Amino acid sequence: MSQSADRPKGGVGDGFRGWWNAQSRPAQWAFGAPFILFIALLPILNIPLLTTVGTNFGGVMAQFGAYALIAIGLNVVVGQAGLLDLGYVGFYAVGAYTVALLTSPDSPWNQTGPDGWLSKDWAWLAALPIAVAVTAMSGLILGSPTLRLRGDYLAIVTLGFGEIVRLLADNLEEITGGGRGLSQVAYPRVGVSEEFPLGVFSSGNVGKTLNVYVWWYWLTIFLIVVVLLFVGNLERSRVGRAWVAIREDEDAAEIMGVPTFKFKLWAFVIGASIGGLSGALYAGLVQFVVPTGFNVINSVLFLCAVVLGGQGNKLGVILGAFIIVYLPNFFLGRQDILGVPINGDEIAQYKYLFFGLALMVLMIFRPQGLIPVRQKLLAYGRELFVAARKRSQREQAGGES
Amino acid sequence: MSRDSESPHDPGGFEAGAEVGEEYRSMSEDAFDNPVGPMIEDVAVVVDVADVHPELANPEVVAEIVAPTRDIGTEVGKPLVELREVTVQFGGLTALDHVTFDIRRGEILGLIGPNGAGKTTCFNAMTGVYRPTSGTVTFDGQVLGPLKRNQITRLGVARTFQNIRLFSEMTALENVVVGTDARHKTSVPGALFRSPRHRHEERDAIDRGMALLEFVGVGGRATEKARNLPYGDQRRLEIARALATEPKLLCLDEPAAGFNPAEKAALMDLIRKIRSDGYTVLLIEHDMRLVMGVTDRIVVLEFGKKIADGLPAEIRDNPAVIAAYLGVPDDATA
Numbered sequence: 001m002s003q004s005a006d007r008p009k010g011g012v013g014d015g016f017r018g019w020w021n022a023q024s025r026p027a028q029w030a031f032g033a034p035f036i037l038f039i040a041l042l043p044i045l046n047i048p049l050l051t052t053v054g055t056n057f058g059g060v061m062a063q064f065g066a067y068a069l070i071a072i073g074l075n076v077v078v079g080q081a082g083l084l085d086l087g088y089v090g091f092y093a094v095g096a097y098t099v100a101l102l103t104s105p106d107s108p109w110n111q112t113g114p115d116g117w118l119s120k121d122w123a124w125l126a127a128l129p130i131a132v133a134v135t136a137m138s139g140l141i142l143g144s145p146t147l148r149l150r151g152d153y154l155a156i157v158t159l160g161f162g163e164i165v166r167l168l169a170d171n172l173e174e175i176t177g178g179g180r181g182l183s184q185v186a187y188p189r190v191g192v193s194e195e196f197p198l199g200v201f202s203s204g205n206v207g208k209t210l211n212v213y214v215w216w217y218w219l220t221i222f223l224i225v226v227v228l229l230f231v232g233n234l235e236r237s238r239v240g241r242a243w244v245a246i247r248e249d250e251d252a253a254e255i256m257g258v259p260t261f262k263f264k265l266w267a268f269v270i271g272a273s274i275g276g277l278s279g280a281l282y283a284g285l286v287q288f289v290v291p292t293g294f295n296v297i298n299s300v301l302f303l304c305a306v307v308l309g310g311q312g313n314k315l316g317v318i319l320g321a322f323i324i325v326y327l328p329n330f331f332l333g334r335q336d337i338l339g340v341p342i343n344g345d346e347i348a349q350y351k352y353l354f355f356g357l358a359l360m361v362l363m364i365f366r367p368q369g370l371i372p373v374r375q376k377l378l379a380y381g382r383e384l385f386v387a388a389r390k391r392s393q394r395e396q397a398g399g400e401s
Numbered sequence: 402m403s404r405d406s407e408s409p410h411d412p413g414g415f416e417a418g419a420e421v422g423e424e425y426r427s428m429s430e431d432a433f434d435n436p437v438g439p440m441i442e443d444v445a446v447v448v449d450v451a452d453v454h455p456e457l458a459n460p461e462v463v464a465e466i467v468a469p470t471r472d473i474g475t476e477v478g479k480p481l482v483e484l485r486e487v488t489v490q491f492g493g494l495t496a497l498d499h500v501t502f503d504i505r506r507g508e509i510l511g512l513i514g515p516n517g518a519g520k521t522t523c524f525n526a527m528t529g530v531y532r533p534t535s536g537t538v539t540f541d542g543q544v545l546g547p548l549k550r551n552q553i554t555r556l557g558v559a560r561t562f563q564n565i566r567l568f569s570e571m572t573a574l575e576n577v578v579v580g581t582d583a584r585h586k587t588s589v590p591g592a593l594f595r596s597p598r599h600r601h602e603e604r605d606a607i608d609r610g611m612a613l614l615e616f617v618g619v620g621g622r623a624t625e626k627a628r629n630l631p632y633g634d635q636r637r638l639e640i641a642r643a644l645a646t647e648p649k650l651l652c653l654d655e656p657a658a659g660f661n662p663a664e665k666a667a668l669m670d671l672i673r674k675i676r677s678d679g680y681t682v683l684l685i686e687h688d689m690r691l692v693m694g695v696t697d698r699i700v701v702l703e704f705g706k707k708i709a710d711g712l713p714a715e716i717r718d719n720p721a722v723i724a725a726y727l728g729v730p731d732d733a734t735a
Contacts, residue, residue: 230593233592233593233594233595234589234592236603237591237592237599237603238582238585238588238602239588239589239592240592241571241575241578241579241582242579242582244568244570244571244575245568245571245579248568248569248570248571249566251530251566252566252567252568253568253579254549254551255528255529255530255551255560256551256559256579256580256583256643256646257551257554257580257582257584258579258582258583260551266588266589270589373570377571377578378574378603379599379603380603380604381607384448384453384574384611384623384624385624387449387452387453388448388624391448391449
């Protein structure tokens with residue numbers, strides 16, 4: 001019996017992963033697409049117990065979408081390249097403020113007025129790529145001096161960056177409106193009908209199951225799928241391998257010919273642009289941007305989602321984001337679970353305490369996160385894994401009979 | 402005599418002299434005749450490479466894929482690397498003191514010396530880990546001084562590490578493909594949109610990577626995480642990863658550390674195979690039997706200075722080298 005078969009198997013998770021990796025690309029889509037559809041339809045299916053009672057379930061899911069996007073972006077930086085970024089909320093803020101500054105009537109740089117170059121209907125959509133580009137630039141500006149630092153030093157500098165962005169937003173009153181924030185931010189004006197004179201994405205579309213939040217949630221899911229495809233392409237390329245190599249052993253990576261600084265900077269820029277994308281979504285969703293939304297605790301929550309779900313695993317961090325957003329809202333306003341009376345509001349209030357406890361327990365029993373990472377770093381060569389899997393299955397079958 | 406007790410090498414092997422050649426040969430034959438030898442035993446074949454890549458069943462094809470394809474400016478036999486008066490200082494400590502030697506293209510050069518003699522420092526000065534305090538390293542006609550480490554690798558200097566430094570969470574094949582990436586040009590835009598060049602490079606990397614794994618003998622474990630490989634396979638994988646960067650010079654830092662005699666014999670065969678495939682090899686090793694058996698020329702360092710340079714037979718009889726390793730007898734100093 002060979003060593004590989006003697007080693008204890010990872011259980012259901014590894015079994016599923018092995019099965020999934022052995023499927024061809026079209027087959028993966030055939031299984032994946034209905035699953036994505038199911039996730040997308042969750043807010044309108046109104047499944048009992050799953051649906052939140054204290055807040056609108058669509059709203060919770062829209063927030064989950066925004067967090068999931070952030071977690072994917074932060075995962076590139078922290079999970080893949082191994083660069084601890086404690087100021088990620090800064091990029092989120094830059095994205096949100098870019099959209100707000102360009103489209104809010106309160107902003108001195110508003111471009112949606114009569115003299116502006118943004119059409120009222122398409123302002124949000126046009127501001128989106130600008131927001132992503134501006135955040136990418138901010139990632140470049142933050143990264144180029146700081147990525148020469150490693151580990152703890154980098155974490156402290158990024159922490160400072162997050163705070164600088166928030167303090168700037170708070171104090172540049174003439175531009176950002178300071179603590180009053182910027183209101184009436186543009187949103188995509190589509191689906192205009194008699195019932196919704198401002199389109200389905202407007203905040204007037206409330207009160208029903210298919211409300212404004214669900215529309216935003218669907219838009220976010222679409223963007224998540226696009227971002228996941230791009231990030232997946234990067235992962236299965238020289239870029240993704242360079243990131244993992246840097247994470248594993250930066251010196252060895254450099255000696256093996258990896259231009260480490262360049263790829264660390266790329267990780268920062270890509271992570272930043274995804275964060276900016278999420279910020280732009282958020283600005284459009286709430287149509288109102290204030291500095292208090294970008295506290296350092298948010299950075300910690302984002303990081304919590306990544307660590308909880310499994311650093312480096314794209315699907316894991318989405319699960320992490322779901323837990324971070326959904327669990328407090330699940331308890332909010334809930335009086336009982338399956339007949340057992342609870343004080344849900346109280347539990348939701350202590351969410352940071354419970355997240356802290358959960359992280360500690362996780363670090364003791366499952367430090368690699370809920371769904372541990374197993375990146376695929378090669379674009380081709382699937383046949384090897386299929387052969388290895390068949391072989392180990394055959395050996396297992398032979399050993400059992 | 403005090404230094405002798407500090408160095409883990411085997412002075413007996415050093416003294417063994419003429420019969421060294423036959424000794425390793427018979428050992429390596431043992432390893433092949435005896436399939437349950439210690440090296441073979443821990444190889445659990447996970448993938449039958451011949452199933453997936455039938456062409457790799459032929460060692461000649463493998464060797465051909467692995468062979469370097471790059472133009473080397475230096476002719477065979479001429480100095481590929483020239484170290485001139487290289488000095489490396491750490492604060493007040495002089496780790497290398499005006500060391501001068503050449504590595505000729507196509508040879509296997511041994512770099513030996515007692516512990517702390519500066520062998521690894523010499524390596525690090527060549528691969529850009531340390532900048533020489535003074536002196537120059539010229540590689541294939543180019544001075545390495547101001548270059549970054551990854552640029553030096555792209556120029557064609559590859560190395561392995563004394564203490565294994567694989568990317569442990571990656572599979573064996575992915576480790577090797579990181580090496581091949583040193584020659585690739587795709588960056589983020591190409592990878593994002595899966596450009597034709599990216600796809601071509603990816604396919605190429607996997608083909609070459611598999612050939613390299615077969616070449617060093619770990620092809621069957623291509624899909625296993627590097628940290629799950631047995632120790633010997635990890636060392637071989639490091640060599641494959643270094644070869645993947647298509648080096649003009651391969652530097653091996655104590656590749657036989659922790660090996661048993663049969664594994665050492667197999668490693669000697671591998672080093673020879675690498676050389677006959679067209680690579681130049683610089684070898685740091687403590688095991689005298691291995692060094693004497695496999696190298697064409699040897700440079701000896703002691704306390705950061707070069708004390709000898711010559712053919713293995715000359716080195717073996719060199720009084721300065723014997724003194725460095727075994728110490729000077731008390732009656733001689735008295």
